[in-house]
Amino acid sequence: MQAASKWERVASGIGEADRLYSKPRSFAGDVWFRFRHKPTALLGLIIIAVLILFAVVGPFITPYGYDDQNTKFANIPAVLQVYPAPDGHWLYITKALKVVEVDEQGNLVQQLRKGKDDAANKVTVYPYGDGLTVTLDYSQTPAAIQDAEGNRISETKRLWNKTYLLGTDHLGRDILSRLMYGTRISLMVAFIAALVNMVIGIFYGGIAGYLGGRTDSIMMRIVDIISTIPLTLYVILIKVCLDDGLLSIIIALSSVYWVDMARVVRGQVLSLKNQEFVMAAQTIGSSTRTILTRHLIPNAMGPILVTVTMLIPSAIFMEAFMSFIGIGIAPPLASLGTMCNDATDALRTNPYQLFLPAIVICLIMFAFNFVGDGLRDALDPKLKK
Amino acid sequence: MSAASDQEVLRVENLTKHFPAGHGKMVHAVDGVSFSIQRGKTLGLVGESGCGKSSCARTIIRIYEPTSGRIFLEGEEISHLTPKQMLPHRRKMQMIFQDPYASLNARMTVQDIVAEPLRAHHICASRGEEREMVIDMLARVGLNQDHAGRYAHEFSGGQRQRVGIARALILHPELVICDEPISALDVSIQAQVVNMLRAFQEEQGLTYLFIAHDLSMVRYVSDDVGVMYLGQLVEKCEADEIYSHPLHPYTQGLLSSVPIPDPVAARQKESVGLEGDLPSPIAPPAGCRFHTRCPYATERCKQEVPELKEAGPGHFVACHAVNS
Incomplete structure (x- = not known):
């Protein structure tokens, strides 16, 4: 190529510069890009996917139900x-x-x-x-x-052991099958509780933050009062009043854990509502609902998502804990917590019965914490490249 | 001039806005400001940072509730309407913001941003019609169809401000309040944006309330200029008059701080530069608020509040030295 041709004048056109633009990347696409470049976060996501598959598909494959017992084959390891x-x-x-x-x-x-x-x-x-x-x-x-x-x-x-791949418990029930059902319950409790908490927290925090003033003061004092009572105690009290079962655990968890979410959302809304784009929406005449749902909450979505992913492991742990101390899932229904509880009696002779559900609990907690960390980093605009 | 074009679009009477500053104290952001703007005209509002220009604008457009005073938009009082009653008036009055980065929602595409006013006032029957209007509006501010699907962070400051202008003008308002629309842009872009605003004014007979601290730009765009100091209007007259015959000592000080592009002329100019800082708007000085910094201040200025009086034809000034 000749040197002179390098410097030839190019006909100007608006379209040219725009075609050079990369394809517009949406906010979600941007977050996903940064998320998948973090190995721990991706690992966490894969573990969660595998666990969900394990919990949802597993029970259809295994020949045993969670309550099928054969006392002749009790306490047989893997x-x-x-x-x-x-x-x-x-x-x-x-x-x-x-x-x-x-x-x-x-x-x-x-x-x-x-x-x-x-x-x-x-x-x-x-x-x-x-x-x-x-x-x-x-x-x-x-x-x-x-x-x-x-x-x-x-x-x-x-x-x-080919008959019971992970062995049996003290009643001769297949541990693998019970793990599947237990994980299913743990994840279900966690997701529903997280969802309910998210909805309540967003509404409560959003309203408190947006209205501000006295409404905000009163609403946040209520949150303060709720959070001064240890949440664990509170959940136990609610559980005691309700019947045993899945629904009551979900109710107990959902009615308590939203306070953190409400605080996060309120803080976000408070800082966002004085931004010019919110003012612009007000001058335009957009309704309060539009301002909350189209402007404030989408912009606060980052911290909300992080709080939810961090809330899931604590809900799982809480469910396991309650089942462990005997106020959670009613037997014979399996939950990771009840499995741990059943295993403690025979801890010295059959430790595997405790280790297996404990490992699954650890895996779930690790995975969600990794994902939460990864999301927080991916959503942090300061780390934007 | 016809009777219709002679009409007042905005009249503000004794507008006052105080913000609570805790411990029972008040920030006197806007204190008894009165002015009016005729259809198709531009009123420039100038003053130092913190003098209450933006608070004044935001009170007029009713983001802030006025403490007292009255606001008339096309003859109708809007000072104490509820948000619901306010809605039809919002169509007639739009705002262009200072910061093109903060004034656009980062989670929305340009299409959604510009269409927001249309949705708020239920103007379009279908999405297709809405999209057509948005693209038409974008073309008028110098953006094209491809830009509609993008997010705000993909644009330069000038382009973002164009999006902001498109959003403000898509409802065909009567009055546009420009709250320092160009101060965050670099100089070459400033001219483009200002010229575009002027072109829209000629085309649609828009009325502007133009807030700025750049005096030369205000002279270029404004028909009338109001000078604000600590929440009060201290001088108001035609744009050229204020530059040729500034009467208030504060205006003189402001004008002398404008850089002159000719070094010879600059050296010859006598400086009446402003000294000292703006006093706190929580406890504004008694009497004339400018007396703490005024080179001509007398005992009277410390006690008596000067009124805005006509010192020449159409030239109002609030100063004891000038008015007596």
Whole structure:
């Protein structure tokens, strides 16, 4: 290319500059752009998506209901330490010294029926199949199976429990299925409570902030009074007055947690309402409703969203906590909290029953906190590139 | 001049706006301001920052409730109407704001921003009609159809102010209050915007209340000029008159602070520069409010409040030294 041609005059046109403009990016698009460039936030979102899938689709796949119980297979963990049986099957000894037959793949077959108990030698003989017997030696801990010569078998094998992938609880209910139902309830409680809180908080805070003056003072003093009572105590009191069940938990959570949201919205509205674009809307003659819904709330949406995502984990925790102390979901309905509660009795012998729901609670909390953090950063205009 | 064009569009009588400042004190933002504007004319309102110009404008357009005084829009009193009663009058009176960044909602597209007045007054029957009107209006302020879908942050300051003007003019108002519409823009853009405002005035016979602190720009756009000091109007006359024969010492001081683009002339000019700061509007000085900074202040100025009197034909001034 010749040097001179670089400096040739280009015919002017308004359209040219506009075509060079990038495609207009909406506010939401902008936020999403910044959000997906934050690994923790994206991870949180993926975890939430997986958990939702787990909670919504899972119960349709699993063959067990949350209340299907088989006491013969109670307290069986996910990984089985098994002893060889005479016919090539395997035997698992439960913590309660029951012997369970397991096939080669790890499917539970049956609990063996007790034959003769020799208390003097601390052995129990179980009839097994056609005339065969299996001897359980509980003279030493851990208990073991004896071979044909009466020696304790030391070589054992680990098998994955194929019948109950994550094991069973003390009533022989499938923990995986109960986790699915529990997560479903936790998420449902959290989302509904968050939604209700958002709506109440936006209305209350929006009105207080926009009207200002005495109305604002009175409304915010009410919020102050509500928030001086510890929210946990308040929720417990409400729960005590209402019946057990999902609805009452949602009512209890929804009627309390909106105060934070109301404060956030009120603060935002207060700072936004003196901006010139709100004044412009007033001079135009837009109605108060239009000003609130089209100008103030959309501009306050950032902090509102962050507060909601931060509110969800605390609602989940609150539900789990209430179920744990026994005023939440009524049995046999599963909730992560009731599962933890059920597991505490057998914590020393079957710790996995507590760890599994606890891990799920942690995952949910982590995921929502990550997403909340990510959203807050993505919505912060100061970080705009 | 015909009788119709002679008509007063805006008349303000003794307009007063006090804001509570806590502890029972009041900020005297606007204190007994009176003026009127004829149809198709421009009244420039000048003064230092904090002298109450913007408060005056916002009280007239009824964002603020006037403490006392009366406002007449096309002969009808609007000073104490409820928001509902005010609605039909809002069509006739629109405002252009100072800050083109703060005055446009960042979450709305230009289309929505400009259409907001149409929606508030239920003017368009359909979305299509609305869109047509918006695009037509955008074209008149020098923006095109492609701009309608964009958000305000994608525009330059000048373009944003054009959007603000489009929003104010789409209802075809009688009176447009321009609250320092150009002070946030750079000089080359200022001229474009001001010329556009003048073109609209000629085209539609608009009446402007033009607030600014840039005196040379006010001279260019205004027919009459009012000078405000601490919430009061101290001098009011035709634009050229105020520049050639400023009577009030404050006006003289303001004018001497205008930079002169000719260095020779600038050196010859005697300076009557203003000294000191604006006193607090919470406790304005007794008597003439300007006496604390006035080089000609006498004992009388400290006690007696000067009235706005006609010192020459159409030239009103509130100063004891001039009026006596």
